Amino acid sequence: MADTVTDRFLRYVVIDTQSDAKSATQPSTEKQKDLGRLLVEELLAIGLTDAHLDEYGYVYATIPSNSGKNNVPVICLCAHMDTAPDFSGTGVKPQVIRNYQGGDIRLPGHAERVIRESEHPALKDQIGNDIITSDGTTLLGADDKAGLAEIVTAAQFLMDNPDIKHGAIRILFTPDEEIARGVEKVDLQKLGADFGYTLDGETAGTIEDETFSADAVDIAITGVAIHPGFAYGKMENSIRIAGAIVDRLPKEMAPETTHGKDGFIHPTGISGSMEKASVSFIIRDFTEAGLSAKKTMLEEITRQVMTSYPGSSYTFKVTQQYRNMKLVLDQHPDVVENAMEAVRRAGMTPVRGSIRGGTDGSRLSYMGLPCPNIFAGGHAFHSPLEWVSSQDMQRAVNTVVELAKLWEERA
Incomplete structure (x- = not known):
C-alpha cells in the first residue's frame, strides 16, 4: 500500500538535518545527506530510475513524461532538506493530534510551551483535522520536510496512475536553504527544466510570487x-x-x-x-x-x-x-497563473501572497528558472511551536497533481 504523505513526513522529521552557516563545506553539514540517501531510496522504489544524490548533497530525479505531446514544458518541483539553525532539530519527537477539536495544544516535552489558538488563528480552520507538532523541545521540521513528503507522495501518485497525462517533471531536493546557500551548486543544465515550483510556503491555498531581497552584513x-x-x-x-x-x-x-x-x-x-x-x-x-x-x-x-x-x-x-523573484515572475505570468488554477482544481480558493523571507525559488528565478512558491501547510516555522496538518499536506499533494495535468493540457 502506498505511503500517505503523513507517513513520509513522520519518517523524515526524525532525521536531524540542521544546516550550519559557519561551515564552509557544501553541504554545510554531512547529516543532511542522511535524509538525501533515504529520499533517493524512496524515489527509486516508486520507479524514478534516475534518482541520485550528488557530492554537494542535492537529490535529482525525474518523473518521465507520459504525454503524447512533445511541447509540454518541463517543470521542476523543489523542496529543501535542511532545518533552520535557529532552534534545535536534534531528537525530534513528533506527536499527532487526531481529529483536532479546537483549543490550545500543550506540548508534552516542555510544560511552558503551548500552541495557543489565540496566537495561531489558522488553527480555527483545522477543526476535525490531524495536527502534527513536536514535543516542544525541538522544532518540528515542517519547514521544509512537509514539502519533501508532498513531492514524493505526488510523484508516487503520478507513477501509479498512468492515465493522468503529464510532461516530464524534474525533482530537486536541496541542502542549506536555511542559510541562503541552497542552490549554489545546482546544475541547471542537468536539471533541464523550463520552470520551477518550490513547495515551501505556509497556509493552504497560498501561492507566493514575491519575496524579500536580502543581503548579509558582517x-x-x-x-x-x-x-x-x-x-x-x-x-x-x-x-x-x-x-x-x-x-x-x-x-x-x-x-x-x-x-x-x-x-x-x-x-x-x-x-x-x-x-x-x-x-x-x-x-x-x-x-x-x-x-x-x-x-x-x-x-x-x-x-x-x-x-x-x-x-x-x-x-x-x-x-x-537573494533578490525579489517578482521581477522575474512578472515576465512569466502563466507560471503563477497555472499554480493558482491548480489550487482551484484542488478545491481551494487561491491566495496570492508575498513572503517575508526567501526560498530557493528566489535564487533559481535569477539563475534562469522562474520559480514561485506553493504552500506546504506548515506554521510557526523555526520555532518549537511549529505545526502542520495532515489534511493540508494532502491538499498540497493534490495541487501538485493538478499542476502537472494543467501544463500538459495547455501545451
Missing part, C-alpha cells in the same frame, strides 16, 4: 586592548563598540516591529574580546532602493560610532543573498 572591529587597571584614556573595548552599533539601530526597523511590506535590519550574531569583535546582520526589503538605504544607514551608524574611538578600525562586508 562588521569586524579592531579595538585598543590594554590591562584594565591601566586603561584610563587608552582602552577602546571592541565589545563596547559592537554594542554601541547595535544599540543605535532604529527600534522601528527591527523584525519584531515590522510587518507587511516593511523591511528590517536584524543583528543575528555578536562575538569578540576586548581587542576584536564581530557583528553579523541580515538586511531585508522588498525593493532594491529600500535594501540599499538600509545598508547605507547601517554603515553610517557604524561610522558615527567609530568616531568616538579614534584608535580603532573596522571593516564592513556586504554579501548578496
Whole structure:
C-alpha cells in the first residue's frame, strides 16, 4: 500500500538535518545527506530510475513524461532538506493530534510551551483535522520536510496512475536553504527544466510570487586592548563598540516591529574580546532602493560610532543573498497563473501572497528558472511551536497533481 504523505513526513522529521552557516563545506553539514540517501531510496522504489544524490548533497530525479505531446514544458518541483539553525532539530519527537477539536495544544516535552489558538488563528480552520507538532523541545521540521513528503507522495501518485497525462517533471531536493546557500551548486543544465515550483510556503491555498531581497552584513572591529587597571584614556573595548552599533539601530526597523511590506535590519550574531569583535546582520526589503538605504544607514551608524574611538578600525562586508523573484515572475505570468488554477482544481480558493523571507525559488528565478512558491501547510516555522496538518499536506499533494495535468493540457 502506498505511503500517505503523513507517513513520509513522520519518517523524515526524525532525521536531524540542521544546516550550519559557519561551515564552509557544501553541504554545510554531512547529516543532511542522511535524509538525501533515504529520499533517493524512496524515489527509486516508486520507479524514478534516475534518482541520485550528488557530492554537494542535492537529490535529482525525474518523473518521465507520459504525454503524447512533445511541447509540454518541463517543470521542476523543489523542496529543501535542511532545518533552520535557529532552534534545535536534534531528537525530534513528533506527536499527532487526531481529529483536532479546537483549543490550545500543550506540548508534552516542555510544560511552558503551548500552541495557543489565540496566537495561531489558522488553527480555527483545522477543526476535525490531524495536527502534527513536536514535543516542544525541538522544532518540528515542517519547514521544509512537509514539502519533501508532498513531492514524493505526488510523484508516487503520478507513477501509479498512468492515465493522468503529464510532461516530464524534474525533482530537486536541496541542502542549506536555511542559510541562503541552497542552490549554489545546482546544475541547471542537468536539471533541464523550463520552470520551477518550490513547495515551501505556509497556509493552504497560498501561492507566493514575491519575496524579500536580502543581503548579509558582517562588521569586524579592531579595538585598543590594554590591562584594565591601566586603561584610563587608552582602552577602546571592541565589545563596547559592537554594542554601541547595535544599540543605535532604529527600534522601528527591527523584525519584531515590522510587518507587511516593511523591511528590517536584524543583528543575528555578536562575538569578540576586548581587542576584536564581530557583528553579523541580515538586511531585508522588498525593493532594491529600500535594501540599499538600509545598508547605507547601517554603515553610517557604524561610522558615527567609530568616531568616538579614534584608535580603532573596522571593516564592513556586504554579501548578496537573494533578490525579489517578482521581477522575474512578472515576465512569466502563466507560471503563477497555472499554480493558482491548480489550487482551484484542488478545491481551494487561491491566495496570492508575498513572503517575508526567501526560498530557493528566489535564487533559481535569477539563475534562469522562474520559480514561485506553493504552500506546504506548515506554521510557526523555526520555532518549537511549529505545526502542520495532515489534511493540508494532502491538499498540497493534490495541487501538485493538478499542476502537472494543467501544463500538459495547455501545451
